[in-house]
Amino acid sequence: MDYRRTYLRDLLASEPGVEVSAYGWVKTRRDSKGIHFVQINDGSCFADLQVVVTEGAIPEAAMRQVTTGACVRFDGKLVASPAAGQAVELAADGLEVYGSADPATYPMQKKGASFEFLREIAHFRARGNTFGAVFRVRNAASDAVHRFFQDRGFLYIHTPIITASDAEGAGAMFAVSPNLTVEDGKYALKVSDPADDFFGKPAFLTVSGQLEAETLALAMTNVYTFGPTFRAENSNSTRHLAEFWMIEPEMAFCDIVGNMNLAEEFLKDVIGTLLDRCAADLEFFNKRIEPDLLATLGHVVESPFERMTYTEAIRLLEASGEPFEFPVFWGADLQSEHERWLTEKKVGRPVILTDYPKQIKAFYMKQNDDGKTVRAMDVLAPRIGEIIGGSQREERLDVLSARIREMGMDPDHYGWYLDLRRFGSAPHAGFGLGFERLLLYVTGMKNIRDVIPYHRAPGQADF
RNA sequence: UGCCGCAUAGCUCAGUCGGUAGAGCAGCUGACUGUUAAUCAGCGGGUCGUAGGUUCGAGUCCUACUGCGGCAGCCA
Numbered sequence: 079m080d081y082r083r084t085y086l087r088d089l090l091a092s093e094p095g096v097e098v099s100a101y102g103w104v105k106t107r108r109d110s111k112g113i114h115f116v117q118i119n120d121g122s123c124f125a126d127l128q129v130v131v132t133e134g135a136i137p138e139a140a141m142r143q144v145t146t147g148a149c150v151r152f153d154g155k156l157v158a159s160p161a162a163g164q165a166v167e168l169a170a171d172g173l174e175v176y177g178s179a180d181p182a183t184y185p186m187q188k189k190g191a192s193f194e195f196l197r198e199i200a201h202f203r204a205r206g207n208t209f210g211a212v213f214r215v216r217n218a219a220s221d222a223v224h225r226f227f228q229d230r231g232f233l234y235i236h237t238p239i240i241t242a243s244d245a246e247g248a249g250a251m252f253a254v255s256p257n258l259t260v261e262d263g264k265y266a267l268k269v270s271d272p273a274d275d276f277f278g279k280p281a282f283l284t285v286s287g288q289l290e291a292e293t294l295a296l297a298m299t300n301v302y303t304f305g306p307t308f309r310a311e312n313s314n315s316t317r318h319l320a321e322f323w324m325i326e327p328e329m330a331f332c333d334i335v336g337n338m339n340l341a342e343e344f345l346k347d348v349i350g351t352l353l354d355r356c357a358a359d360l361e362f363f364n365k366r367i368e369p370d371l372l373a374t375l376g377h378v379v380e381s382p383f384e385r386m387t388y389t390e391a392i393r394l395l396e397a398s399g400e401p402f403e404f405p406v407f408w409g410a411d412l413q414s415e416h417e418r419w420l421t422e423k424k425v426g427r428p429v430i431l432t433d434y435p436k437q438i439k440a441f442y443m444k445q446n447d448d449g450k451t452v453r454a455m456d457v458l459a460p461r462i463g464e465i466i467g468g469s470q471r472e473e474r475l476d477v478l479s480a481r482i483r484e485m486g487m488d489p490d491h492y493g494w495y496l497d498l499r500r501f502g503s504a505p506h507a508g509f510g511l512g513f514e515r516l517l518l519y520v521t522g523m524k525n526i527r528d529v530i531p532y533h534r535a536p537g538q539a540d541f
Numbered sequence: 542u543g544c545c546g547c548a549u550a551g552c553u554c555a556g557u558c559g560g561u562a563g564a565g566c567a568g569c570u571g572a573c574u575g576u577u578a579a580u581c582a583g584c585g586g587g588u589c590g591u592a593g594g595u596u597c598g599a600g601u602c603c604u605a606c607u608g609c610g611g612c613a614g615c616c617a
């Protein structure tokens with residue numbers, strides 16, 4: 079057997095008349111007197127191939143093993159289909175059953191199942207319509223991300239997954255070192271001599287590659303990461319994972335406006351690519367998952383994103399007359415209900431908010447001259463809230479050092495990061511984008527656990 | 542982590558006022574010459590999440606626990 083065989087996607091696009099072999103897993107079968115219809119799928123496309131077996135073409139004893147879930151190969155001739163529903167079908171005269179599947183106990187059924195149930199049988203759910211489509215879109219989106227950056231001269235870099243950098247403030251971290259103790263949220267080695275520890279210092283799984291990406295940007299101009307990221311918060315929502323994939327571009331000679339431009343261009347490019355490349359899958363999502371999906375995505379690609387400052391957003395929220403549960407005032411972090419009102423009710427498409435109060439943002443963001451705000455930018459999207467968080471970085475050594483001390487952090491822990499501002503500093507900017515949140519947006523799926531093959535969340539590390 | 546909700550057949554659910562467990566789908570058997578969520582007829586399928594409690598009697602009421610889900614917080 080050679081991996082270079084033909085995919086069902088290619089068979090379905092072929093002209094009738096050729097002898098072919100079709101490999102796949104049985105989705106469903108229907109029987110009439112003297113004729114069997116079998117639908118098989120190999121994951122290469124949304125559509126199934128209809129295999130037609132007329133009486134006598136294949137021994138009935140063998141056909142008995144052709145049940146939902148079985149893995150098979152049918153040989154025969156590709157013919158024009160006389161019935162509606164498909165252009166071509168396979169008139170089969172040969173069958174190989176690689177793996178049968180007892181219909182009485184195989185958990186996937188011909189009929190739809192709840193996403194909650196499918197999460198319990200995640201090892202099979204990719205064989206169904208919805209998750210096949212999700213994972214094809216996930217693949218195409220990954221490819222689109224790389225193409226977008228590569229086409230623009232960005233270098234793909236790999237930042238460490240194990241890191242000792244623990245104070246970026248992005249979130250709680252998973253400890254890697256076996257010799258750690260925790261006191262008041264601070265980690266310390268419990269061995270008396272650090273040399274007895276593998277790393278000689280507390281080490282964790284990364285919550286962001288940004289700080290390291292900055293060092294590469296200040297050498298190679300435009301770079302990006304696309305890799306796994308870990309957050310240990312006890313967070314239980316439809317928008318959070320303990321292990322997710324994050325995309326982090328970082329650009330030298332770029333300010334917050336350039337950063338916003340890139341973020342908008344990026345989202346439009348990736349979504350546009352998916353509309354083109356995954357049309358059948360997105361049509362399915364539009365039909366079964368999120369009714370206005372295609373219209374919304376088309377609108378996003380064609381219209382400029384709304385841009386406003388945090389201060390303007392606060393004014394709009396204050397003037398909205400909405401009975402918000404959480405109070406709106408300058409200096410407050412925006413709550414989900416506020417983001418939702420802005421993106422869904424006020425604007426109706428993605429919104430980029432900038433210039434947040436420095437108190438609610440990270441230490442590395444560039445301070446504005448007003449002394450109160452920083453050049454942060456968040457892209458908020460209808461349905462899912464924050465999809466991108468980024469900023470222009472503080473490139474001035476004195477300002478950054480002062481800010482680190484002001485926030486009670488130890489400048490000694492940021493030696494190499496401050497060195498960047500000490501030697502050859504440059505204006506630079508970047509952002510982080512949660513890949514699964516992007517997938518939620520483009521597929522219309524509601525739970526982030528359903529856009530990754532095997533999700534990790536508090537209490538959930540199955541498979 | 543907090544609040545709310547749910548847990549009954551393989552799946553999705555109903556189960557009235559506390560009185561011996563139901564449906565649809567799936568599966569199985571059969572019928573039908575082209576189906577495509579096929580259709581039609583029949584059959585099998587249950588420790589009602591776990592442990593206590595109230596009661597003559599608990600799927601149903603009470604308590605705890607476990608699991609799952611939604612929302613919120615946290616965040617990308």
